[in-house]
Amino acid sequence: MALAVFALVLGIYARHNSLLPYLAGVYAVPSVLVFRLYGWDKRVAVRGGSRTSEQSLHLLALAGGWPGAMLARSLFRHKTRKQPFTGIFWCTVLFNVGTVSVLLGEVG
Structure with missing residues (x-):
């Protein structure tokens, strides 16, 4: 749902912002x-191998990868119930969306 709203808002702004x-x-x-990293990490988790650190997943989400992370979490059912991972993930999404909103306001 959050991803659809974000895409809609970007679509609306696209008409007014280069x-x-x-x-x-x-x-x-x-x-x-x-998205691919979450899929790989889920596969490794099932097999018991060496995992990607949660910090790395959060930093990549913060760097703009949160839409892919959101889709992967849902599709692969990976990292969906683990706390505090979920709370931190949503903080990275809110921070990222807030930063983009401010930038679009400044540029537009």
């Missing part, structure tokens, strides 16, 4: 990478 096409790319690249 920064949005670039912003879409800034989100797309880390989102794809984070």
